[in-house]
Amino acid sequence: MQLGDVDPRRCAVNKTNSHLVKIEHKRKIQALFSILEQSKKIMNSLIEALENDLVEFKTLQNVLYKRRSGVIKRIPNFWMATFKNHPDISYLFNKDVTECFHYLSKFQVEEIESDKFKLKIHFFFNENPFIANHVLSKEFSIENNNYISKSTEISWITGNKPLRNVRSKFTILGDKNLKQENFFDWYVSNTSSMDSIIVKSLKEIWENPSPYYVSNDIVTDT
Structure with a gap:
C-alpha cells in the first residue's frame, strides 16, 4: 500500500x-x-x-506489677527462691551469694523504649553485712549482634565478697574445665558470654515467676 x-x-x-x-x-x-x-x-x-x-x-x-510487688514483699526470700530454681541460672547462686540474697527486697526488669534493644535489671537490697548499695542495676544493649552492658559499681563491705564457684554448668566452646561465674562475677563483667541466657532467664522470671517458685504452702486444684 x-x-x-x-x-x-x-x-x-x-x-x-x-x-x-x-x-x-x-x-x-x-x-x-x-x-x-x-x-x-x-x-x-x-x-x-x-x-x-x-x-x-x-x-x-x-499496676499489676506494683500489686504483685506488694504481695511478694510479704513472702520471705521469694526472688532468691525463683533464681535458685530456674534451671539456667541456678548455678550462679552459690552459698555465699545466697547468704547475700537473703537481704534482697525487690527485683525488677525494666524495658527501655528505644530504637534499639535496651534493658535494665535492678536488684534492691535491705541493709546487710555484704554490700553497702541499696540498689544494683545492670543495663544491657545490643551492638553488632553482641550484648554490651554497664552496671552500678558494687560497694563491698570489707571481707564479705563472695568467691567464684568451681565449675560451670555450661560448656563454652567445648571447654569442660571452664571456670564458672557466680552471680556477682557475672554482674560486674561487661563481656560475659552467658549474657543472652542469663538475661532471657531473668526476663522469664520477671514476667512470670510462679513456675520457678517452689513451696509446700502452694495449693493447686486437682
Missing part, C-alpha cells in the same frame, strides 16, 4: 482508540492509587489504635 492510499478515517480511529486506551490506563492507575491511599489510612489508623492499646496495656501491666 502506498502512502497516498492510507485511509484517513482509519488513522482517526486508531488515534481515538489510542487515546481511549491511555484514558483507561490512567483510570486504572488512579483506582490503584486510591486503593493504596485508603490502605495507608487504614494502616495508620490501625497503628494508632495499637499504640493506644499498647499504652493502656503497659499502664495496666505496671
